[in-house]
Amino acid sequence: MGLQEQEGWYDFGLSASQEERAKRLHEENINIDLLFQGPLSPGAIPESVSLKVKELCEPYKDEPMVYSAMPAQIITRLSASGEIAEYKEEWYRSGITAGNRELHLNDTESMITSMGEVQLQFDSSDWLVKALTAEDIRRAKREGRKAGIVTAQETDALGKNLELLDALHGFGLRILQLTYNNQNLIGSGCAEPGNGGLSKYGLRFVERLNTLRIIVDTGHCGRQTTLDACAASSAPVIASHTGVEAIYPHMRCKSDEEIRAIAATGGVIGIFAMPWFVHEDPDHTTIEHVLDHIEYVIRLVGADHVGIGTDWPMSDLGWSLVFFKEHIAPKLGFAKGDGPSTETVAGLEKYSYFSNFTRGLVGRGYSDEEIAKIMGGNWLRVFEQICG
Structure with missing residues (x-):
């Protein structure tokens, strides 16, 4: 008789012994999601809270940017005050050891506000620690706690003041994405048709990140910017959340050339679980499609260079996500109708279903060592090499 099926288990057709093995691995491994929008999701937040x-x-509502950003901010405060118990419950059910806690560096106001919101999460939860080194993550695992890695996806708030990077590093910033979808002072994002690559300032920026031991992230970067970053960086480069262009040719996915370049630095390619970016039909995207992207990277550059950066589902509400897609996403470089909304990957409707990654990798025949690397070991290796 097999193990009793748990809520959210995707049907991989595993045998009882495979289920036992997957359970053991998921409990033993350090599991890291490097674009962790959770632990909450629309499906995990009570309707009364919504x-x-x-x-x-x-x-x-007449101020679209404010209206769109407010729900996630309110949810953060309610979670910190203990009014949403699911915040801790979902994280622990997921088995995720460490996930990023994101700063927003769109402008000075968002930078200061988000620093307060991120610090609030650490200050209000004695089970959540700020990961400044790899040992912080390992210690969290040993002590039954969770680790938050401070990251950011934008750089606009910095302008050309590189001294601000020192201050952000002091706060705990350990991973920084060079560009979002569009052009900035550093380089071209993936939505830029010009594919301009790193600017002269961008080259200095990468050098400063290397000096400060902040990880260079190319998740939303354009092709030439990614290649330039890999050539310029003296440390491993990552793509925290992306997909494989050869499987699904979306602007948010990386070419084989980029994947090889990132791997050549010793870096890691994180695969996301965003339905619109991994498969042609977002209404019928499953975790199998996400695993296909992971498997492609393994075949191309090896199991040492792939990880997970789900980026979905959001710690937000259904009505807010629909508003975001209709009114905000086009302003951020997404095509009309493209990008975040209410669709989810079957098998990852909630973060508490994260063990489906381990179960799927078991089903595909990967060894214990390979699964440990994919589920978090590769991220931990790069984090230790760069951050200590």
């Missing part, structure tokens, strides 16, 4: 948040936000 209605309460909507009531608080309604007066700001």
Whole structure:
């Protein structure tokens, strides 16, 4: 008789012994999601909370950017105060040891506000530690706690003031993405048709990140910017959350050339679980499609260079995500109708279903060592090499 099926288990057709092995591995391994929007998701947030948040936000509906950002901010505060117990429960059910906690560096106001929001998460939860070194992550695992890695996806707030990077590093920033979708002072994002690569300032920026021991992230970078970063960096380069262009040719996916370049630095390619970016039909995207992207990277550059950066589902509410897709996403470089909304990958509707990654890798025949690397070991290796 097989193990009793758990909530959220995707049907991989595993035998009882495979299920036992997957359970053991998921419990033993250090599992890292390097674009961890959770632990909450629309499906994990009580309806009463959703209605309460909507009531608080309604007066700001005529200010689209404010209205769109408010729900996640309110959810963070409610979670910190203990009003959303699912925050801790979902994280622990997921088995994720470490996930990023994201700063927003769009402008000075968002930088300061998000620093407060991120620090609030650490200050209000004695089970959540700020990961400054790899040992912080290992210690969290040993002590039954969780680790948050401070990251950012934008750089606009910095302008050309590289001294701000020192201050952010002091706060705990350990991973920084060079560009988002569009052009900035550093280089071209993946939505830029010009594919301009790193600027002269961008080269200095990468050098400063190397000096500060902040990991260079190319997740949203354009092709030439990614290649330039790999050539310029003296440390491993990552793509925290992306996909494989050869499987699904979306602007957010990486070419074989980019994947090889990142791997050649000793870096890691994190595969996301965003339905619109991994498969042609977002309404029928499953975790098998996500695993296909992981498997492609393994075949191309080896199991030492792939990890997970789901980026989905958001710690947000269904009505807010629909608003974001209709009113905000086009301003961020996404094509009309493309990008974040309410669709989810079957098998990862909630972060508490994260063990499906381990179960799927077992089903595909990977060894214990390979699974440990993919589920977090590769991220931990790069983190230790660069951050200590």
